[in-house]
Amino acid sequence: MRNNYTKYKEEEFKKEELLAIAAANLELDDTRKEQMISAYKAVNDVFDKDEEFFKDYTVNVYAQGSLLIGTTIKPLPGQEFDLDIVLKLDDSYLNHTPKEIYDEVFRVLDNHGTYSPLLQKKNRCIRINYNSDFHMDILSGCKITSDSTRLMIPNDKTLMDWSRTDPKGYDAWFKNISEKHKSQFMLTERFVMLTEAKVETEDLPKDVYVKSPLQRTVQIIKRYRDLYYENKDLVKTPVISSIVLTTLLAQSYDEELSIQAALKNAMAKMKHLADDYKYKGIRFQVYNPIDLYPDKEKRENFTDSWTDKHYESYVGFVIDLERKVTTFLSNSTNEQNYKDLFGNGYYKQNIQTLVKLEESFKGNPQLAALLSGTAYTDSSGKINTSSGVKNGSHGFYAES
Known part of the structure; x- marks a missing residue:
């Protein structure tokens, strides 16, 4: 498989893998998700x-937010993960009031030992x-129509x-954006190459x-968001929500x-709004991108409760985040610029993982051949360095 994009320097690939390793270690583990x-x-x-009330209806309970779109991160020490759940009553909202459904949900749970x-009642x-x-x-609601996921x-x-x-x-909207050109992602093609060379991962x-x-x-920006607001007075400096x-x-x-490129672009766009x-x-207003109701003012607005304090908080957060991201991306990675962006924990483990991976590269002749474009694939599909159809260069770790 020949890459379709610019060749990268060795340090760029190392930094890309380190970012991915760091973010993966921030994610909720499978046990917690289960x-x-x-x-x-x-x-x-x-x-x-x-x-009583619910016996005549079908109820569907499902996750929303980060668990659904694959962007969970572990809470900081002493904090909790916020699991957002939808309880959808399979009946038209025209037959009920929000308070009726809310009270019935509370009743059922309050009667359960x-x-x-x-239980705690929230807004x-x-x-x-x-x-x-x-x-x-648990956010409760009712369906709008039978042929739609809206509620x-x-x-x-x-x-x-x-x-x-x-x-x-x-x-669906987020994943459609996220997965475009998936086969061309730097680390996707990288993984294909590692698999071909049978590098142990x-x-x-x-x-x-x-x-x-x-x-x-x-994930990376949400982690820094948690660090930035950890010791702040959230009344004076409201936290920027994950959905925003x-x-x-x-x-x-x-x-x-x-x-790396996505982070740089995100910083430019976020800084523009802050400025x-x-x-x-x-x-700026952040509307639900899939709510296309003709009257924009009646669309779901994720920033409808924002005041001057929220916008000022956003500006301070973005200025600080941009500085930390730029420092991390523009310099050789060290413990300080890593911790400035990701916080304490995992630095040594992540670096050791990266070093171990790099060492496995150096001792793998098939990988070296793939990198230089001198690898062959024989009639049985095996990668080797002497016979068969010659593979194109992957361009990884190429000189600039």
């Missing part, structure tokens, strides 16, 4: 067994505070009016070569083939 999936399936079972002591959702490192926020949810804490949303549609985090540059960019960041990053994504507010007083 616990969360089991948790919301158990909740679904509780509503299926209700003998396991969930009753864990639009009901939270289950598990005795672990995550909580579940109606409470508009605000008054629980009087409905508002449109579509978590499954958002997931089992010690790497499971999905280092699988996630898209957009998914990794979202994810939407901005997806809308800014320009089909970059590497994490517009800082110097011109222009308040």
Whole structure:
């Protein structure tokens, strides 16, 4: 397989792999994900067994947000992962009020011995505070039409009016953007090459070569978001929500083939919005990109509650983030610029993983042949250095 893009320097590939390894180690592990999936399936079972309000309806409980689109990150020490769940009643919203559904959801859970002591009423959702490192926020709603994934949810804490949303549609929108040109991603082609050369990768985090540059960019920026706001007064400096960041990053994504390029582009676009507010007083709005209601003012607006404090917080966050990202990408990686972007933890482990991978490259003659364009594929499909059809150069670690 011959690459279709510019040849990269060795340091660029090392940095790309380090970014992917770092982001993969920030992600929730499979055990945690399985616990969360089991948790919301158990909740679904509780509503299926209700003998009162819900007995006449089909209820679907499913994840939304980062768990759905593959951009989860572990919470910082002492903090919890926020598992966002939708409870969709398979009946028209025209037959119910938001408060009715909200109260019935609370009733069922409050009457259950396991969930009753864990419940907390929030503005639009009901939270289950598990005795672990995550909580579940259940947002209840009703279908709009039978042929659509859209649903109606409470508009605000008054629980009087409905508002449109579509978590499954958002997931499809994000993945469509994220997976364009997937076969050409720097690390996708890299993985194909490693597989051809039979380089051992089992010690790497499971999905280092699988996630898209957009998914990794979202994870990296969300991690720095958590670090930036960790010790701030969130009343004075409100945190930028994940849905706002994810939407901005997806809308800014320009089909970059590497994490480094995606990060640089994201910084440019985010800085432009920050400068517009800082110097011109222009308040950008972040609407749900799949809500195409003709009257834009009635579309789902992820920034509808933003005040001056939110925009000022965004400006400060972006200025700081841009400085850290630029320093990391423009210089040789060291412990300080790594920790400035990712925080403490995993630096030595990630560097050791990268070094081990590089060492396996050096001792692999098939890989060296693939890199230089002197490898052959024989009639049985095996890579070798002497006979068969000659393979094209991959261009990895090529001189600039």
